[in-house]
Amino acid sequence: xxxxxxxxxxxxxxxxxxxxxxxxxxxxxxxxxxxxxxxxxxxxxxxxxxxxxxxxxxxxxxxxxxxxxxxxxxxxxxxxxxxxxxxxxxxxxxxxxxxxxxxxxxxxxxxxxxxxxxxxxxxxxxxxxxxxxxxxxxxxxxxxxxxxxxxxxxxxxxxxxxxxxxxxxxxxxxxxxxxxxxxxxxxxxxxxxxxxxxxxxxxxxxxxxxxxxxxxxxxxxxxxxxxxxxxxxxxxxxxxxxxxxxxxxxxxxxxxxxxxxxxxxxxxxxxxxxxxxxxxxxxxxxxxxxxxxxxxxxxxxxxxxxxxxxxxxxxxxxxxxxxxxxxxxxxxxxxxxxxxxxxxxxxxxxxxxxxxxxxxxxxxxxxxxxxxxxxxxxxxxxxxxxxxxxxxxxxxxxxxxxxxxxxxxxxxxxxxxxxxxxxxxxxxxxxxxxxxxxxxxxxxxxxxxxxxxxxxxxxxxxxxxxxxxxxxxxxxxxxxxxxxxxxxxxxxxxxxxxxxxxxxxxxxxxxxxxxxxxxxxxxxxxxxxxxxxxxxxxxxxxxxxxxxxxxxxxxxxxxxxxxxxxxxxxxxxxxxxxxxxxxxxxxxxxxxxxxxxxxxxxxxxxxxxxxxxxxxxxxxxxxxxxxxxxxxxxxxxxxxxxxxxxxxxxxxxxxxxxxxxxxxxxxxxxxxxxxxxxxxxxx
DNA sequence: CGTACGTTGGG
DNA sequence: CCAACGTAC
Numbered sequence: 001x002x003x004x005x006x007x008x009x010x011x012x013x014x015x016x017x018x019x020x021x022x023x024x025x026x027x028x029x030x031x032x033x034x035x036x037x038x039x040x041x042x043x044x045x046x047x048x049x050x051x052x053x054x055x056x057x058x059x060x061x062x063x064x065x066x067x068x069x070x071x072x073x074x075x076x077x078x079x080x081x082x083x084x085x086x087x088x089x090x091x092x093x094x095x096x097x098x099x100x101x102x103x104x105x106x107x108x109x110x111x112x113x114x115x116x117x118x119x120x121x122x123x124x125x126x127x128x129x130x131x132x133x134x135x136x137x138x139x140x141x142x143x144x145x146x147x148x149x150x151x152x153x154x155x156x157x158x159x160x161x162x163x164x165x166x167x168x169x170x171x172x173x174x175x176x177x178x179x180x181x182x183x184x185x186x187x188x189x190x191x192x193x194x195x196x197x198x199x200x201x202x203x204x205x206x207x208x209x210x211x212x213x214x215x216x217x218x219x220x221x222x223x224x225x226x227x228x229x230x231x232x233x234x235x236x237x238x239x240x241x242x243x244x245x246x247x248x249x250x251x252x253x254x255x256x257x258x259x260x261x262x263x264x265x266x267x268x269x270x271x272x273x274x275x276x277x278x279x280x281x282x283x284x285x286x287x288x289x290x291x292x293x294x295x296x297x298x299x300x301x302x303x304x305x306x307x308x309x310x311x312x313x314x315x316x317x318x319x320x321x322x323x324x325x326x327x328x329x330x331x332x333x334x335x336x337x338x339x340x341x342x343x344x345x346x347x348x349x350x351x352x353x354x355x356x357x358x359x360x361x362x363x364x365x366x367x368x369x370x371x372x373x374x375x376x377x378x379x380x381x382x383x384x385x386x387x388x389x390x391x392x393x394x395x396x397x398x399x400x401x402x403x404x405x406x407x408x409x410x411x412x413x414x415x416x417x418x419x420x421x422x423x424x425x426x427x428x429x430x431x432x433x434x435x436x437x438x439x440x441x442x443x444x445x446x447x448x449x450x451x452x453x454x455x456x457x458x459x460x461x462x463x464x465x466x467x468x469x470x471x472x473x474x475x476x477x478x479x480x481x482x483x484x485x486x487x488x489x490x491x492x493x494x495x496x497x498x499x500x501x502x503x504x505x506x507x508x509x510x511x512x513x514x515x516x517x518x519x520x521x522x523x524x525x526x527x528x529x530x531x532x533x534x535x536x537x538x539x540x541x542x543x544x545x546x547x548x549x550x551x552x553x554x555x556x557x558x559x560x561x562x563x564x565x566x567x568x569x570x571x572x573x574x575x576x577x578x579x580x581x582x583x584x585x586x587x588x589x590x591x592x593x594x595x596x597x598x599x600x601x602x603x604x605x606x607x608x609x610x611x612x613x614x615x616x617x618x619x620x621x622x623x624x625x626x627x628x629x630x631x632x633x634x635x636x637x638x639x640x641x642x643x644x645x646x647x648x649x650x651x652x653x654x655x656x657x658x659x660x661x662x663x664x665x666x667x668x669x670x671x672x673x674x675x676x677x678x679x680x681x682x683x
Numbered sequence: 684c685g686t687a688c689g690t691t692g693g694g
Numbered sequence: 695c696c697a698a699c700g701t702a703c
Contacts, residue, residue, distance in 0.1 A: 150694080152693090155694090288694095289694070292694085391694085392694095395694055400694075402693085404692095404693080404694080405695090408691095410691095414691095
């Protein structure tokens with residue numbers, strides 16, 4: 001197509017050459033300069049953790065070698081400002097086009113929008129694509145055109161969309177290199193010496209890189225997938241897909257995963273293999289949860305730092321760094337929790353079940369502020385993923401319309417016998433309990449003295465007594481809830497009296513500073529040696545908790561007088577996209593350019609922008625027979641056109657009241673919320 | 684042997 | 695909250 005300069009393909013979390021629409025578009029357009037920009041400071045609170053950076057480093061090396069064998073290197077840039085670095089790359093290569101794939105976390109939405117604005121203003125054609133999802137978030141709506149607010153409805157819709165997800169693209173056969181002679185690589189440093197030593201063992205268990213991801217996928221589909229349903233609860237068995245870090249960095253395409261799994265599904269359905277079918281459905285559901293996490297992030301850009309439902313606004317979180325430390329170090333006195341935390345600590349990995357157990361324990365038993373837990377997960381997980389992890393913690397914390405009730409404590413002892421019935425998992429990670437019989441392995445505090453003695457255990461000495469009893473936790477939880485209702489009622493009364501000050505003084509709405517001393521170095525010294533190189537890989541998990549509390553932003557938002565406005569402002573700062581892709585008949589694009597230019601200062605017309613994009617959508621839709629054609633053509637725009645957007649969740653000052661009305665027209669699972677808002681009146 | 688009630692899974 | 699399932703009357 002268009003002659004002249006080369007194209008920049010901007011790699012981010014799409015570190016693969018297969019089924020990469022941006023790369024494919026670049027190759028189709030002619031010469032390509034492939035770029036990766038490392039600007040971690042832009043991530044602020046979300047500066048990637050040690051193991052995550054390790055993965056990234058390997059993955060980039062892998063990508064570079066693949067690209068080289070196709071004809072062009074990966075140009076790496078160290079930057080504190082991605083957009084200006086992009087601009088430099090464009091200038092030094094004489095590129096006329098920029099291609100990249102969509103991301104849906106709030107930082108990327110803002111940054112990518114700016115990139116489009118800035119480069120478009122320079123006369124560069126900018127096009128972006130869907131490579132991360134089965135369907136773009138704005139394409140999945142309910143019968144009224146509104147975004148879904150519960151997972152089941154969302155996923156049901158995804159599975160019954162009128163058109164299939166796009167079929168995966170093959171890797172390019174060859175890439176014509178653009179002229180990057182005046183665009184030298186920066187050396188990227190992802191780990192210091194200390195970290196390097198800590199990371200040394202990771203490569204035994206994991207092989208980052210897109211072709212390894214592909215192998216992992218094939219191995220999973222032809223192996224453990226069929227038993228996924230049966231095995232998924234076992235803490236310790238190597239029966240999950242191990243795809244999550246690969247998926248996080250986009251080393252494997254979700255569309256491809258979906259595609260291949262579906263083929264198996266049809267096959268097993270024909271065979272009448274019920275277990276296989278159920279396994280497929282469950283596995284696909286976990287893929288769906290990943291989709292949903294992006295969907296939520298896109299529609300509710302603050303969901304990584306603020307509860308989606310505000311009913312816990314007045315919950316008196318226990319701000320106890322001692323508890324927090326005990327949890328991190330695996331010294332809570334609950335063997336399953338402790339084993340999990342030590343595994344996380346030693347390997348950066350946890351089975352999904354165990355993530356649920358430890359995070360639930362964190363929120364429900366310790367009643368620590370959940371953002372601390374998210375932050376810790378963010379720092380330590382190999383597959384740390386902002387969107388998935390935010391969804392996971394919100395689920396656990398009871399702040400989703402379809403999440404678990406807050407008021408329900410999972411008992412780690414019982415969970416232990418469910419997911420580690422023989423205690424093998426506990427024994428592997430807690431050598432001090434290795435000699436304890438299975439009967440007591442998940443509740444050593446009940447074991448007779450002679451049993452403990454025989455096992456060499458002295459509770460309170462070489463293994464802790466429970467730091468909080470479950471019964472005590474239940475009592476404290478009830479009290480906390482009563483307190484919460486009282487505060488809420490008081491706040492409401494204050495508002496009715498016109499005293500605005502009623503809000504914002506609880507720990508949930510006020511930021512709780514994240515303790516400083518929480519890095520991996522501080523951890524116990526021994527764990528690694530207890531980890532047999534068992535298995536070569538670790539688990540996959542889409543419903544991962546983890547994440548960060550960006551207190552700064554929360555503070556700003558929550559003290560702002562009108563949160564709706566602040567949300568709208570931010571929404572406006574999102575990518576405006578332009579063109580189509582693939583089979584693009586190249587009919588489009590100019591309108592987009594104009595739009596972008598017109599919006600260099602769009603601080604306040606989010607709605608307008610939405611409407612315009614929606615309009616582009618519908619014209620694209622009606623003028624072409626298939627929606628696939630506009631896959632690359634639409635741009636992430638924050639938030640649905642819903643006028644009651646802010647009514648839906650906590651970011652408005654009336655959070656609780658408003659969210660109850662939201663809930664009333666919502667789905668069955670909203671119950672817990674309604675109860676909560678009602679209880680103050682009844683109690 | 685049915686019905687009430689508790690528990691658990693569910694995203 | 696609801697469904698599914700178990701235990702207790």
